[in-house]
Amino acid sequence: MIWRCPACHRILTPQGTVLTCETCGARYSVVGGVPDFRSSEQRSADDERQVETAMSIVEGPAAGDREALIHAYFGARESQFTGGPSYTAKRIAGTLDGFEKLSREANGWLRPLAKIDGVILDVGCGLGATIAAFTELGLECIGIDNRLDLLIVTRAILQASMPAQRIPELAAADALRLPLADASLGAVIYYDVIEHLPDAVANAMSEAQRVTSPGGWLALSTPNRFSLAAEPHVGVWGVGWLPRRFQANYATTRSGVDYAGTLLMSVSEVAKVIADNTDFEMKFNAPTIPTESIQSFAPRRATLARAYNSLSRFELVRGIMLKVGPFFHGIGRRPDTSSDTSPHRPPG
Numbered sequence: 001m002i003w004r005c006p007a008c009h010r011i012l013t014p015q016g017t018v019l020t021c022e023t024c025g026a027r028y029s030v031v032g033g034v035p036d037f038r039s040s041e042q043r044s045a046d047d048e049r050q051v052e053t054a055m056s057i058v059e060g061p062a063a064g065d066r067e068a069l070i071h072a073y074f075g076a077r078e079s080q081f082t083g084g085p086s087y088t089a090k091r092i093a094g095t096l097d098g099f100e101k102l103s104r105e106a107n108g109w110l111r112p113l114a115k116i117d118g119v120i121l122d123v124g125c126g127l128g129a130t131i132a133a134f135t136e137l138g139l140e141c142i143g144i145d146n147r148l149d150l151l152i153v154t155r156a157i158l159q160a161s162m163p164a165q166r167i168p169e170l171a172a173a174d175a176l177r178l179p180l181a182d183a184s185l186g187a188v189i190y191y192d193v194i195e196h197l198p199d200a201v202a203n204a205m206s207e208a209q210r211v212t213s214p215g216g217w218l219a220l221s222t223p224n225r226f227s228l229a230a231e232p233h234v235g236v237w238g239v240g241w242l243p244r245r246f247q248a249n250y251a252t253t254r255s256g257v258d259y260a261g262t263l264l265m266s267v268s269e270v271a272k273v274i275a276d277n278t279d280f281e282m283k284f285n286a287p288t289i290p291t292e293s294i295q296s297f298a299p300r301r302a303t304l305a306r307a308y309n310s311l312s313r314f315e316l317v318r319g320i321m322l323k324v325g326p327f328f329h330g331i332g333r334r335p336d337t338s339s340d341t342s343p344h345r346p347p348g
Ligand SMILES: [Zn+2]
Pocket: 005, 006, 007, 008, 009, 010, 021, 022, 023, 024, 025, 026
């Protein structure tokens, strides 16, 4: 097992459905095959009922069918969504598209990760699109998220499409307190995640640095604060251009979807926080819009998307799109110091 105690980063001993840290005495339960490393403050008041619902979904008629599991999961959560049934339908469609999208991206801008030796961690793995994409490429990819009920369903989704001995390890954990040893990973991915860690991105990046080995990779994708397009979570234009303190209220009022806890960053804000807290050497890019997505757009939107893609061949335009395009990607690696300084060299 790759997981370590999130408090002291030491080895855990399994005893039935409990993992015990012999070093600091901490105990963590394992529910539906998923260790729960969250602190009690991170659990919602409704956590137990949510987990029961998830268990009944994965043991019910949807078992073994990825699409049915995704429908059942969002269906069960519909009453919690302020956006109502149309929002639920959007989340289902977005999740299903996500599996196709991540498959393409694992062979696109995330391609450097497909060549690494070590384990890939997907932080905020959701229903497992990124993990599925890298597992299909033959890599070991593990995932954490902050919802245990979600991960129980994610495990069933991954089980539905791969042999039992390859089911990736998942854990409920805090992005700021990773249940992993120092330098134990080849890469860490934050796909549409850092915008949900307001005021904590610096700490998250320090954690990514801690768990990644020298020469290891960091990859992230996030909506652009200064996008000329609508804010992608709520479909409201211009949220990021407002002063920070007005954004949540404005987005919630205009969309009817709760926007608290989301904060978009610009490329230069992300570049600075990574440079200030880690030694990852990052390159940022504005993605083009995939042909497969354009085919499903209405005619006017498809024309705009094609124009955007063809303009993005020009370096000047790419520079502009990085500033005002809807999304951006960052990928980079730590310097590989293993050849000139041995981490195991005895002191003196
Ligand atoms: Zn411990």
